[in-house]
Amino acid sequence: MKITAYLSIGSTYTFLTALRLRDVIDREGITVEFRPFSVRAIMREMNNIPFPPEKEAKVRYMWRDIERRAAGYGLPSPKVPAPYPLQDFDRANHVGIIAEQQGWYIDYFEATYRAWFLDGLEAGSDANIHQVCQGLGRSFDDVTAAALTPEAEAGYRANTEAAKAAGVFGAPSFVVGDELFWGDDRLEDAIAFSRR
Amino acid sequence: MKITAYLSIGSTYTFLTALRLRDVIDREGITVEFRPFSVRAIMREMNNIPFPPEKEAKVRYMWRDIERRAAGYGLPSPKVPAPYPLQDFDRANHVGIIAEQQGWYIDYFEATYRAWFLDGLEAGSDANIHQVCQGLGRSFDDVTAAALTPEAEAGYRANTEAAKAAGVFGAPSFVVGDELFWGDDRLEDAIAFSRR
Numbered sequence: 271m272k273i274t275a276y277l278s279i280g281s282t283y284t285f286l287t288a289l290r291l292r293d294v295i296d297r298e299g300i301t302v303e304f305r306p307f308s309v310r311a312i313m314r315e316m317n318n319i320p321f322p323p324e325k326e327a328k329v330r331y332m333w334r335d336i337e338r339r340a341a342g343y344g345l346p347s348p349k350v351p352a353p354y355p356l357q358d359f360d361r362a363n364h365v366g367i368i369a370e371q372q373g374w375y376i377d378y379f380e381a382t383y384r385a386w387f388l389d390g391l392e393a394g395s396d397a398n399i400h401q402v403c404q405g406l407g408r409s410f411d412d413v414t415a416a417a418l419t420p421e422a423e424a425g426y427r428a429n430t431e432a433a434k435a436a437g438v439f440g441a442p443s444f445v446v447g448d449e450l451f452w453g454d455d456r457l458e459d460a461i462a463f464s465r466r
Numbered sequence: 467m468k469i470t471a472y473l474s475i476g477s478t479y480t481f482l483t484a485l486r487l488r489d490v491i492d493r494e495g496i497t498v499e500f501r502p503f504s505v506r507a508i509m510r511e512m513n514n515i516p517f518p519p520e521k522e523a524k525v526r527y528m529w530r531d532i533e534r535r536a537a538g539y540g541l542p543s544p545k546v547p548a549p550y551p552l553q554d555f556d557r558a559n560h561v562g563i564i565a566e567q568q569g570w571y572i573d574y575f576e577a578t579y580r581a582w583f584l585d586g587l588e589a590g591s592d593a594n595i596h597q598v599c600q601g602l603g604r605s606f607d608d609v610t611a612a613a614l615t616p617e618a619e620a621g622y623r624a625n626t627e628a629a630k631a632a633g634v635f636g637a638p639s640f641v642v643g644d645e646l647f648w649g650d651d652r653l654e655d656a657i658a659f660s661r662r
Contacts, residue, residue: 315520316520316521316523317518317520318521322513324511324512324513325512325514325635327512327633327634328636330633331633331635331646331648334645334646335647335648338645338655338659339655342655342658437523437526437527438523439521439523439524440524449530450527451531452527455651456531459534459535463534
């Protein structure tokens with residue numbers, strides 16, 4: 271069964287997914303549909319404030335956990351804490367919508383997280399998009415212009431509504447039929463379920 | 467290296483740990499120290515309210531995820547949602563302190579979660595403790611009397627302080643040297659780390 275991946279650039283743990291998803295797809299021979307959405311819009315509705323000061327221990331833990339799990343997957347070591355939260359969260363994902371429409375989402379997804387977590391260039395920023403477009407042979411001007419069109423926003427909203435309808439409350443999320451799996455650490459559970 | 471398990475009866479995901487920890491210890495040949503503590507006291511300080519109404523999607527997900535992961539581990543299927551939150555949270559853990567002092571914590575830990583998640587008897591309740599004591603050949607009267615002593619409360623507080631000092635913010639948590647691992651789904655990471 272197909273896996274629908276609801277992905278939101280700006281989520282921290284998604285670094286792990288961004289850097290391993292292509293290999294996982296190849297190795298497991300699974301079909302994954304990418305739906306870039308706004309986890310921020312959904313979390314706002316849930317009154318979920320990421321990284322509040324009284325949760326400092328939890329935040330410190332999160333960065334260390336990401337670092338350790340990256341090592342466990344054999345991924346390059348991220349520079350943590352990475353710049354957070356994103357100033358241009360929606361822009362990062364609007365570019366994702368365009369990339370998805372043009373068939374290069376997985377490339378953008380991986381490259382933008384590499385630039386963000388390995389090179390310290392915040393996703394959604396000019397510096398990040400420049401570097402990503404250069405690396406992928408895309409035109410910065412064309413991509414950023416397309417990201418500003420109503421079509422990009424419409425696609426983003428539609429995906430966010432679909433995510434909400436599927437019960438998504440965090441990112442990354444993986445939907446298989448009626449089953450929701452939340453978190454990079456549930457990707458393997460989603461794959462196992464997709465084979466049943 | 468030794469693994470210190472900070473365990474708090476009342477946590478939902480801990481059902482998975484309670485039902486598999488004994489087997490994991492035997493199979494992996496690891497040394498685990500049990501420290502029953504109050505995750506509730508720590509979460510209160512973090513203003514963390516479990517299960518708020520606006521997070522209904524997340525709560526629904528949690529029960530389903532526990533159910534699926536239980537199946538993945540080959541554990542008996544829990545009756546979800548289990549009674550929650552516990553009315554006698556501290557009592558459930560005070561009994562844990564006594565059991566730990568007397569060397570039968572792992573038995574209590576597993577039995578109380580079985581009674582709670584499989585038979586619907588809330589941990590910390592008379593019905594739960596009765597069934598657990600009967601199954602383990604312990605005296606309900608002796609155990610519940612000991613759980614009311616200042617020594618039980620002192621041990622509970624000391625463990626909660628130690629948990630806080632180790633950066634613990636949720637349960638179950640596993641500490642290996644200076645490294646903290648949070649969640650049943652990080653037990654394997656903790657074990658891998660304990661071998662380095």
